[in-house]
Amino acid sequence: MIHARNLTKVIRNGAIETTVLQNVNIDIEQGEYVVVLGPSGSGKTSLINTIGLIDKPTSGELFFVGHEVSRLKERQRSNLRRGGIGFIFQNFGLVDELNVYENIELPLQYLKYSKKARQVKVNEVLSKFQLSHLRQYFPKQLSSLQKQLVGIGRAIITSPDILIADEPTGNLSSACGNKVMEVLSSLNEDGYTIVMATHSALEADRGQRVVQLFDGHVITENIKNRL
Numbered sequence: 001m002i003h004a005r006n007l008t009k010v011i012r013n014g015a016i017e018t019t020v021l022q023n024v025n026i027d028i029e030q031g032e033y034v035v036v037l038g039p040s041g042s043g044k045t046s047l048i049n050t051i052g053l054i055d056k057p058t059s060g061e062l063f064f065v066g067h068e069v070s071r072l073k074e075r076q077r078s079n080l081r082r083g084g085i086g087f088i089f090q091n092f093g094l095v096d097e098l099n100v101y102e103n104i105e106l107p108l109q110y111l112k113y114s115k116k117a118r119q120v121k122v123n124e125v126l127s128k129f130q131l132s133h134l135r136q137y138f139p140k141q142l143s144s145l146q147k148q149l150v151g152i153g154r155a156i157i158t159s160p161d162i163l164i165a166d167e168p169t170g171n172l173s174s175a176c177g178n179k180v181m182e183v184l185s186s187l188n189e190d191g192y193t194i195v196m197a198t199h200s201a202l203e204a205d206r207g208q209r210v211v212q213l214f215d216g217h218v219i220t221e222n223i224k225n226r227l
């Protein structure tokens with residue numbers, strides 16, 4: 001589904017150049033749950049934003065569902081992202097001015113779904129995450145766990161090819177973080193392909209495969225035996 005070859009990303013700030021990813025190779029197949037593990041500053045966000053078509057690599061090749069996408073223009077990348085990729089963020093990424101229903105509905109509006117089709121899908125997601133009673137609430141009225149469940153609901157509303165989660169438990173207590181980890185595992189069991197970035201080895205254990213990053217390099221890749 002996603003194949004990266006020799007991905008390199010160099011960030012230039014004036015005269016200063018920082019290499020944040022160097023010759024990264026990664027393959028993500030449909031239905032996998034891949035964890036990108038590494039300490040702060042190792043390049044996790046840079047990698048998942050690049051494979052999630054938010055950022056462009058400086059060099060290398062990136063194949064997304066059969067297409068080479070590393071040099072696409074922003075508009076083409078955003079068209080592929082909409083509908084194709086669901087993002088789950090550490091800070092939830094909700095729109096403060098929209099209520100729970102409207103936050104989850106938003107990606108469907110971008111894709112021009114009819115009002116009726118939007119209603120059916122949003123109600124399904126609200127019910128799946130037991131959020132129906134909160135549909136009129138605004139983000140500031142929610143607990144952190146509820147915010148993240150809304151964030152996950154919005155990420156899956158378009159049934160994307162892949163879910164990309166960047167430190168999804170970073171703003172949660174360990175109990176709430178565990179709940180989010182359970183939700184992601186259950187989405188993977190439902191067939192969703194997941195790529196999650198974390199600095200926690202404990203959370204990394206949830207994935208089927210761990211890609212370990214350090215200073216922008218893949219240092220190990222470990223496939224768990226699933227008996």
Ligand SMILES: Nc1ncnc2c1ncn2[C@@H]1O[C@H](COP(=O)(O)OP(=O)(O)OP(=O)(O)O)[C@@H](O)[C@H]1O
Pocket residue numbers: 011013018020038039040041042043044045046047199
């Ligand atoms: N816009 C930028 N300008 C300069 N350096 C940057 C920029 N974005 C990232 N970096 C640097 O690139 C490196 C990788 O950052 P990145 O955010 O990808 O790492 P990370 O593993 O996700 O870290 P964290 O867990 O702290 O979010 C870091 O050294 C960071 O300081």
